[in-house]
Amino acid sequence: MSAVAPATEAQPLLELREVHAxxxxxAGVVRALDGxxxxxxxxxxxxxxxxxxxxxSTLGRVALGLTRASAGEVRLDGIELTALRGERLRQLRKRMxxxxxxxxxxxxxxxxxxxxxxxPLGELGVVARAARPARVRELLELVGLPAAFASRYPAQxxxxxxxxxxxxxxxxxxxxxxxxDEAVSAVDVSVGxxxxxxxxxLRRELGIAYLFVSHDLAxxxxxxxxxxxxxxxxxxxxxxxxxxxxxxxxxxxxxxxxATPAPDPAQARRRERIILRGDVPSPVDPPSGCRFRTRCPxxxxxxxxxxxxxxxxxxxxxxxxxxLAACHFAGELVAPVLGTAALEHG
Amino acid sequence: xxxxxxVRELAVDFDAPGGAVHAVRGVSFALxxxxxxxxxxxxxxxxSATARALxxxxxxxxxIVGGSxxxxxxxxxxxxxxxxxxxRGGRIxxxxxxxxxxxxxVLTIGRQLAAAMRAHRRCTREQARARACxxxxxxxxxxxxxxxxxxxxxxSGGMRQRVMIAMALANEPALILADEPxxxxxxxxxxxxxxxxxxxxxxxxxxxxxxxHNLGVIAELxxxxxxxxxxxxxxxxxxxxxxxxxxxxxxxxxxxSxxxxGAAARSRLTPVAGAPPVLTGAPRGCAFAPRCxxxxxxCDEQDPQLEPVRPAHLAECWVAQAEAAAxxxxxLAS
Amino acid sequence: xxxGAGSVAPRGGWRRRRAEALAASGAAVGPGRLALRRMFRxxxxxxAVAVLGAIVLAVVLGPFVWTADPNAQHxxxxxxxxxxxxxxxxxxxGRDMLARVLAGGRVSISISLAAVLIAAGVGALIGLAAxxxxxxxxxxxxxxxxxxxxxxxxxxxxxxxxxxxxGVVSITLAVAIPNVAFFARIMRxxxxxxxxxxxxxxxxxxxxxxxxxxxxxxxxxxxSPVIVAMALVFGLTLLDVAALGFLGFGIQPPQSEWGTLLNxxxxxxxxxxxxxxxxxxxxxxxALAGNLVGDALNDAxxxxx
Numbered sequence: 003m004s005a006v007a008p009a010t011e012a013q014p015l016l017e018l019r020e021v022h023a024x025x026x027x028x029a030g031v032v033r034a035l036d037g038x039x040x041x042x043x044x045x046x047x048x049x050x051x052x053x054x055x056x057x058x059s060t061l062g063r064v065a066l067g068l069t070r071a072s073a074g075e076v077r078l079d080g081i082e083l084t085a086l087r088g089e090r091l092r093q094l095r096k097r098m099x100x101x102x103x104x105x106x107x108x109x110x111x112x113x114x115x116x117x118x119x120x121x122p123l124g125e126l127g128v129v130a131r132a133a134r135p136a137r138v139r140e141l142l143e144l145v146g147l148p149a150a151f152a153s154r155y156p157a158q159x160x161x162x163x164x165x166x167x168x169x170x171x172x173x174x175x176x177x178x179x180x181x182x183d184e185a186v187s188a189v190d191v192s193v194g195x196x197x198x199x200x201x202x203x204l205r206r207e208l209g210i211a212y213l214f215v216s217h218d219l220a221x222x223x224x225x226x227x228x229x230x231x232x233x234x235x236x237x238x239x240x241x242x243x244x245x246x247x248x249x250x251x252x253x254x255x256x257x258x259x260x261a262t263p264a265p266d267p268a269q270a271r272r273r274e275r276i277i278l279r280g281d282v283p284s285p286v287d288p289p290s291g292c293r294f295r296t297r298c299p300x301x302x303x304x305x306x307x308x309x310x311x312x313x314x315x316x317x318x319x320x321x322x323x324x325x326l327a328a329c330h331f332a333g334e335l336v337a338p339v340l341g342t343a344a345l346e347h348g
Numbered sequence: 349x350x351x352x353x354x355v356r357e358l359a360v361d362f363d364a365p366g367g368a369v370h371a372v373r374g375v376s377f378a379l380x381x382x383x384x385x386x387x388x389x390x391x392x393x394x395x396s397a398t399a400r401a402l403x404x405x406x407x408x409x410x411x412i413v414g415g416s417x418x419x420x421x422x423x424x425x426x427x428x429x430x431x432x433x434x435x436r437g438g439r440i441x442x443x444x445x446x447x448x449x450x451x452x453x454v455l456t457i458g459r460q461l462a463a464a465m466r467a468h469r470r471c472t473r474e475q476a477r478a479r480a481c482x483x484x485x486x487x488x489x490x491x492x493x494x495x496x497x498x499x500x501x502x503x504s505g506g507m508r509q510r511v512m513i514a515m516a517l518a519n520e521p522a523l524i525l526a527d528e529p530x531x532x533x534x535x536x537x538x539x540x541x542x543x544x545x546x547x548x549x550x551x552x553x554x555x556x557x558x559x560x561h562n563l564g565v566i567a568e569l570x571x572x573x574x575x576x577x578x579x580x581x582x583x584x585x586x587x588x589x590x591x592x593x594x595x596x597x598x599x600x601x602x603x604x605s606x607x608x609x610g611a612a613a614r615s616r617l618t619p620v621a622g623a624p625p626v627l628t629g630a631p632r633g634c635a636f637a638p639r640c641x642x643x644x645x646x647c648d649e650q651d652p653q654l655e656p657v658r659p660a661h662l663a664e665c666w667v668a669q670a671e672a673a674a675x676x677x678x679x680l681a682s
Numbered sequence: 683x684x685x686g687a688g689s690v691a692p693r694g695g696w697r698r699r700r701a702e703a704l705a706a707s708g709a710a711v712g713p714g715r716l717a718l719r720r721m722f723r724x725x726x727x728x729x730a731v732a733v734l735g736a737i738v739l740a741v742v743l744g745p746f747v748w749t750a751d752p753n754a755q756h757x758x759x760x761x762x763x764x765x766x767x768x769x770x771x772x773x774x775x776g777r778d779m780l781a782r783v784l785a786g787g788r789v790s791i792s793i794s795l796a797a798v799l800i801a802a803g804v805g806a807l808i809g810l811a812a813x814x815x816x817x818x819x820x821x822x823x824x825x826x827x828x829x830x831x832x833x834x835x836x837x838x839x840x841x842x843x844x845x846x847x848x849g850v851v852s853i854t855l856a857v858a859i860p861n862v863a864f865f866a867r868i869m870r871x872x873x874x875x876x877x878x879x880x881x882x883x884x885x886x887x888x889x890x891x892x893x894x895x896x897x898x899x900x901x902x903x904x905x906s907p908v909i910v911a912m913a914l915v916f917g918l919t920l921l922d923v924a925a926l927g928f929l930g931f932g933i934q935p936p937q938s939e940w941g942t943l944l945n946x947x948x949x950x951x952x953x954x955x956x957x958x959x960x961x962x963x964x965x966x967x968x969a970l971a972g973n974l975v976g977d978a979l980n981d982a983x984x985x986x987x
Contacts, residue, residue, distance in 0.1 A: 053537075068883065092891065100887040102884055112712065122888035125888070171888060191605050192602060193619070195605035195607075195619035258536065261538065262535055268588065268592070270568040277543055
């Protein structure tokens with residue numbers, strides 16, 4: 003459970019229970035999400051991290067009802083999304099919004115910035131037509147763009163500016179939950195930092211909860227209260243961000259942290275790297291039992307007697323360190339991680 | 349020791365209606381044999397244009413408008429085409445960002461490797477195939493005999509990039525130019541590829557020019573680093589020096605934008621405000637001045653040059669140079 | 683199989699910086715106007731548009747300026763060369779060629795234009811419905827289009843004219859119908875591609891209604907290839923209309939169009955080539971101009987999607 007969840011809010015803002023998402027493909031049925039459960043409390047930022055094919059983007063879309071879950075429950079403030087259709091689901095969008103990875107392509111090239119931001123205001127009946135231009139100006143100011151930008155077209159915006167416009171559009175309806183799907187991955191480092199600062203400011207001013215999906219561990223750790231690590235459609239570790247970062251329990255998290263390059267040459271030379279072998283298995287035919295066993299540095303590859311890894315899929319269970327991890331041998335693999343080294347010469 | 353690659357005042361323009369865009373405005377750096385040099389910068393700084401210009405791979409509307417690229421005693425910008433072809437893929441090999449786009453989807457891996465070899469030497473098909481299997485094994489691809497007959501789509505992203513590296517190694521180059529080779533790969537796969545490049549550098553002594561926007565990767569892999577901004581090198585030195593004690597305000601801002609792992613949670617990142625300039629016309633003064641927190645009067649008027657501010661550590665900044673010249677006197681106040 | 687998509691190198695480079703700088707200087711131009719500007723920068727495009735424009739203007743206004751009666755026969759002046767009274771000479775029946783070409787042009791061009799508009803309109807609607815809805819509707823619509831495409835266009839046109847007679851309406855429909863499938867396919871593939879774009883998903887996520895997504899996002903962004911196709915099909919349709927006329931299935935006298943003019947002059951090729959050459963040239967020139975305009979539009983729309 004999150005250490006920062008206000009004691010008074012018993013009901014989480016977003017709750018996923020045993021969600022499965024399966025898609026047909028030419029190679030077979032892709033099991034993008036296989037029994038995922040998580041919660042996001044009001045005003046909390048949950049970071050979702052993993053590599054390609056882990057299902058984190060699908061999770062973001064299922065959370066918003068953009069993609070239908072094949073099984074399981076998705077609840078927004080207690081309201082069951084999977085039972086809603088059409089108009090009722092659409093109206094719920096006032097409370098949850100999304101920002102996408104590629105900022106420029108998430109804006110219609112034929113509409114001006116002002117039109118794009120005003121569109122949800124009209125469609126969801128949040129702001130009357132006469133009041134919309136003023137609201138658009140307000141929103142542009144909120145995201146740090148000059149009011150004159152309202153007449154620009156997406157092709158005339160930089161990546162950072164386009165992302166701010168996308169954020170302004172999402173904020174117009176005053177949502178309680180914002181899913182940021184790789185929101186800073188496709189922009190430059192310094193622009194990404196500006197966006198992260200912006201999201202942080204907005205969180206403080208408006209109390210928005212974030213589901214922050216990213217492959218970049220450093221960014222995710224910086225913004226999140228809690229962190230969930232995904233691998234091949236399942237959550238393998240979940241807990242308070244700093245804790246997961248400082249003492250990861252699942253071998254995949256350890257490997258991921260080890261592989262993330264840190265902009266510190268001294269540490270880079272000193273650090274023992276754990277390099278995983280091979281590639282991620284296909285989500286059409288994941289390994290039996292624990293999905294990570296085909297690449298795990300402490301699994302059957304290294305210890306052939308550990309047959310339990312192939313026989314039984316480990317459940318997400320509490321570990322002595324505090325957070326949840328899905329591993330039969332949680333906490334066994336330890337490597338010097340970024341946090342501790344940074345403290346040493348900080 | 350004479351440098352392997354000596355680039356001097358390289359300049360590249362791109363013609364566009366409304367005036368030429370000066371993407372590279374006098375870039376100079378040198379690469380020693382067996383060294384890994386990182387070239388880092390954000391988008392639009394000219395790093396990709398620089399990389400391509402080294403092998404004269406600039407297509408219209410781009411043109412190389414000045415400078416020299418001295419490699420093994422010859423200026424690659426002026427050698428005849430036949431000689432340049434021998435260098436490309438032979439003495440200098442290139443690895444690009446997206447392996448999916450750089451490999452021909454209708455040819456098997458083996459044939460593409462063989463083509464890379466045959467372009468520079470004579471060998472029979474059997475010899476080419478044997479060498480291809482050798483190369484695949486060298487880059488860590490398991491079961492090379494089977495893989496050599498597969499098509500690119502049958503391989504994962506990480507494996508495709510390994511194949512690209514194998515192609516680069518086919519003719520035992522002295523230098524590998526890698527343009528964002530791991531940007532499109534997952535973190536754990538990236539770690540594998542960086543490990544591979546490190547091994548190649550250590551075992552075969554191949555020099556690498558590694559272009560990237562990812563500071564972490566540069567810190568992991570490179571011996572020395574050159575920071576590019578608005579078409580010029582603004583700082584250059586050993587990786588340790590540049591990361592530990594950045595001299596140029598832009599480098600400092602760049603490092604400040606990175607979330608430091610383990611730092612106090614939710615501490616504010618300190619990126620630099622604004623955006624890089626458009627490079628048309630003739631800018632006066634330092635290109636970074638409009639965004640620089642340490643700007644002084646001379647910055648707007650005169651273009652600083654790349655000068656040493658510490659041993660083997662150069663920076664192109666009036667303030668940094670002044671401070672280096674008179675540190676005890678406090679230098680010019682910022 | 684993981685297709686390694688760790689991070690994406692940020693878009694940037696000198697092109698985007700220039701676009702930003704231009705925008706900063708106050709020139710906020712939408713993609714539509716930008717395409718038009720691009721088109722008029724190319725000399726060939728300007729020429730093609732000018733030629734097509736001149737031809738259309740000529741046939742529309744011509745009969746008011748050159749008031750000679752296209753059907754008046756002056757048998758004493760049969761097959762005369764160009765003269766001040768008859769700038770393009772006369773045909774075998776002494777009728778003024780210039781007047782005939784202008785009158786015929788009106789008919790040819792208006793039939794072609796109408797046919798293109800009908801084919802594009804109907805075809806685009808079918809393609810839109812099929813592409814956006816998918817499923818059974820898509821399957822049924824596309825099979826119907828496949829059947830339509832199975833017939834050679836001219837034979838189909840002939841069949842329609844044979845069945846419905848050779849009036850203006852039936853000829854227009856006859857040349858329009860075979861092209862419906864073409865437009866439907868183009869529109870459908872654009873719609874399918876646009877449907878998957880990020881901004882459509884973003885619109886859904888923002889709470890935009892499906893109907894508005896269709897009208898405001900999908901349709902405007904799918905139209906460019908359809909517009910290009912219209913220009914190209916115009917030329918082809920003109921040729922089809924002329925072919926019908928040439929084969930004797932076109933407009934019946936006293937109305938004439940370029941194809942029927944060709945037909946009339948067929949027998950006298952060796953004795954009075956003028957009567958054959960002039961309408962033939964008119965057809966060729968107009969079709970060519972139409973194609974070039976289509977090419978120009980294609981280039982104009984192509985950059986910066």
